[in-house]
Amino acid sequence: MLKRTNTIFLSNFLSNFLSTVFSLLLAAAVLLLPVFSASAQDIESLEDEAVAWLQEFIRIDTINPPGNEYRAVDFYAKIFEAEGIEYETAESAPGRGNIWARLEGGDAPGLIMLQHTDVVPADEEFWTIPPLSGDIRDGYILGRGTRDMKGLGITQLASFLSLHRSGRPLNRDVIFLATADEEAGGYFGVGWLIENRPDIFEDVGFLLNEGGGGSRNGDEIVFSTEVTQKVPVWLRLNAVDTPGHGSSPRPNSSVTRIVRALSTILENPLPPRAIPPVAT
Template sequence: MRWAISLPVAIVMLMALMLPGAVTPPALARPIRRHTLKPTPPKVPIDWDKLTQEASGLLANYIRINTTDPPGNELPAAKMLREKFLAEGIPATIWESSPGRAILAARLHGIGHHTKSIILLSHMDVVPANPREWQVPPFSGTLKNGEIWGRGALDDKGPAVVELMAMLAIKRMGVLLNRDVLFLATAGEEVGGAAGAGWVIDHKPELYSDAGYLLNEGGGIQIEKGRKLYTVSVTEKTPLWIRLTASGAPGHAAVPPARTSVTRLIAALDRLDTYRTQIRVINPVRDYFHELATLGDAPAQFNDLAKALRDDPAFARNFVESPSQNAQVRDTITPTVLGASDKTNTIPATAYAEVDCRLLPGSDSKEFLASIRKVINDKSIKSDVLLNFPPVSSPQKSLLMNAIRMVGHRFDQAPAVPRLLDGFTDSHYFRQKGIVAYGFIPLEIAPAEMHEVHGVNERIAVKNLQGGIERMVDLLEILGGREGS
């Protein structure tokens, strides 16, 4: 690769480097390149077993850094990951959105011209873990029976190691991609993302201004009936978290009035509990269940789910009895937090409940909140929005989806299927900026393992880690081929 830079361009570049107040290191901003292509050198062979051993050690050390959120305190983890990149000659930088809340970015520069970079996104914080419930200490990074145990093994430190080691493998092999790869590890995803991905969007637009694609948690290699499916979340349900506050006269519980703040709240929650939202099948859900129908053991109605749910009442009743299936076709309402008096013999002036509503793409938050108020039918109960953001979807067809399909065919003879994620991730921040963001990490996920995410005994098999790295390398090579754009 040879760069031809004219004297005026060189002067402009030199003046830019002398400007004060630059906050993003030049190594992380994509340079303007003029180049003449030359034949790609042969790859340097990789010892995958040795690389996997290295990845296993890195993940174990990563798990041992307790980043339970709150408070998060991701800075030590970010420093460890930064050192790994710097040791390989890949520029990496840390920012703090607030003391201890860290964001790490590392960029593997490609040789592309007018190509869009890809972001490999992960988060460093994890949910709490109760050691008394685990077979091993949750922050030990224990290697047991060929598996690495600990909080974050699947959500989201294991996927981060897959992304990181794939970048290192590409660098070590001497592969020259036609686009940049940006590793981005953020803070605070488990509590909404404002301290991490949200901060990046608001404060570091130059970091992602050249990005066209993003991979994040939210999908993977699903095993159904012995067959593998590459499930790719192209959209997510959006949260509408609300607090309902009921009021009433306070007093002694020995002489209760006819209605209290607590009984008003209970009545409101009872009405919400019996309320059923409309069934609606969006395109990714339609396509996902249609693919399941090809497995043979799935109900024939999955071929046209919308029609079956509309025309077959018995099938519809049975379908929505499954909580996971119900969440795919309905807006949901789930009370999760209750608060009232702190004394048994005292009637409180107020009682409140926090309610987690999850809305399908296409649902309007304001209209949904109005319907909640109508169902409650008590104007004395106040409703406040705690968290909400607009639903955004990525296209089901793209170069990135094509690359995922190719990897699925090469490794597993498996189809890639779009899906709806019933939770939410940091991907929505980037979708709002027009970046094609998919929830997909090429790790095999057995149904039993999904229950370990946010649960007990979370772990990942070492062989699964290796398979994820190999597939991610292949995916990046396909997307980073010189024919890409």
């Protein structure tokens, strides 16, 4: 197997896995429909399509840097056009593409299915297969981004298309939003869209994104829900001391002061603090 990779387990429990994820996304959409139930035949069809889509998506190089997320935009645009779904795209910089589509519904606060299409680099030295292969082996789809987050992105796509194909009225707008640059700061993705296309987020009350997790215990599939994440604290340290020269370093200098300060931070971690959404 791989020394380091991302995988999605597919083999014996593929049907249950995708069916469960579709159901969770539809349920998490906060009563998107007064009544909604996809038939077993519809789910089975989407499962087959989802596997093929994910394999194709993994093979599209959107490693960030440089991103080249326009390739993902082209991938999704092709699917939306085949489904007769209107969509919009925007480039925040050359090659940094974003795409979104909307299923219009009633007046209830809208819901966004948010994903990022870029992935982190993959050093082939640590892989036993090409990182962008998308091959299925021993019940797994293999490749960079299967978990973070092209796998969930395709699950969102399948859920979005399930709603569209059903033809049933929604009580709120549902927006599919695939963005660039999450792995390197987000400025060319969500950050840029908030500043330049705030209309996407108007009247939206709910957002489904990556997070949580899933595991398998025998024949049971368990999904966990993530309600918050630990956020970073950025510090700027300035130290002043007697200047010196690298050829004859001083025992005390601004550099050693910084090193000692960093060591103090490392050796004295802040205690965990549960904020209200987690504590309650």
